[in-house]
Amino acid sequence: MTAPTTGEAVGAADPYPPLAAPPTGRARWFVLAVGLTCTFLVVGGVSIANLAMPSLQATLHVGFGAVQFVVAGYGLVYAVFLITGGRLGDVMGRRRVLLAGLVLFTVAVLVSGLAPDAPVLIGARLVQGFGAALIYPQILSIIQDTFEGAERNFALGLFGATIGVAIVVGQLVGGALIQLNLAGLAWRPAFLVLVPLGTAALLTGRRVMARDEPAGRPHIDLAGTGLLGAALLLLVLPLLIGPGVGWAWWTWVMFAAAVPGFALFIRYEQRLDRTGRTPLLRPSLFRQRAFGVGIAIGVLYFITIVGLAVYTSLTFQVGLGLDPLQAGLAFAPVGIAFFASSLVVPRLVPRLGRSVLVLGHVLLLGGLIAAWATVHGAGSGLSAVELALPLLLIGTAQGLTMSPLIGVVLTGIRPSDKGSASGALTTAFQIGQALGVAGIGTVFSVLGARPGAATASSRYQVAYQSALLLMAALTLVSFVLVYALPNPHDSRPHHHFLWVRHGRRTGLAHAFYLLTGGHAVGRRLSHWFHHHEGKH
Structure with missing residues (x-):
């Protein structure tokens, strides 16, 4: 969940001791139900909002940048506070932090669904992202502490399946609810549907989850979190609102200020590292080539796949005239x-x-180029069915790349640094998602408003083609960087550690968890890698 605290002996006892009195009998299955519900809330909460953008813009009468912020703001806050959320679980106990996160998340979703205007909605989404950052780092450890043996493997298999289902089903549920337009509420039910789920998880969790003792008092880098958040905001906010304000001078000032903002963050983290405290990000990790290359690949890759998801859905609705459910399908x-x-x-x-x-x-x-060729060749006669084959190709590519990415990157990291690196990598991936909404959205917004295109359909298709080419270019850069990674093609166990350590099914669950922001395996990885490195 977090990096090892400075001075902690690698190879010492597991930093996550078992619960003093783990649930028994039927209670432990209710604990699992709470964990799976929380997983669906956090992961599904992202995809549900993707299809709401046209409805949000129409009903709230706001610009494109504001609705982008509704989607990107959640991911940005979630990314910035993930490591902090994990460390709060260490300090205060995982049960307490998860339940507190559920309260924030559920209240924020309720406010989102009832929001009278865009500022309230954006603020609620930011709080929702913070609640998610408190919830998600705790889930895997709670499941592992509650179950043993074959039951643990079964529970982790369900956990991994829930992540996959939430990614697929979340968008379909959101699309269906928006399309039904229940009581004339348009997009609001897509948020409100999460309220009873969050409430049920909160009430059940308070009753069945065992109390846990904090495992120590690691340093929580609140200043570093604030500096990183401020620097990212200076970078992302102009991308979201710049096109709508004609790239006013102050948007360029914010861009320029982001550079010293990131420099100040790095310098502060270096000082923490030198003084023996635990920084949010250890700058020394960048001296290891695999880490820097892995960060770059992850950010580029997640910019692409999230940009594709958001703006393909938008093109389906506005460019092709599909309703939200049809776009989701x-x-x-x-x-x-x-x-x-x-x-x-x-x-x-x-x-x-x-x-x-x-x-x-x-x-x-290949899938991105095929999608571009399909859109370009079909012109005004484009249908969503024609894009089915390129989208299948893209989905297959994502499965082949996303789950093994962290394992391959960690192959080139020193054993004592693997826990810290895994936490930093997963945070970078979530930042890439927020940049995907903002960065690809900037290109989409600028070209979508192109005056030479006569109709909304043609404007969106022109913008979509350009976005596809940009995403293809980012993928090409990421492809070249892959060759700078270590090649784990031998029998040493850490080269495919998730599947050797946990078995294929549960290893996939760990991979999904890391890719969606989980840090629970971070310090355990340090111990496990150190143990196996000594045998080879």
């Missing part, structure tokens, strides 16, 4: 192919090593 091939190919990955990584990432990038690049 039209994009479903990506989620289905992603889930199916992810199940195959555990068999491929031990045999192919880094080549799995190469294959995934080739398929993604």
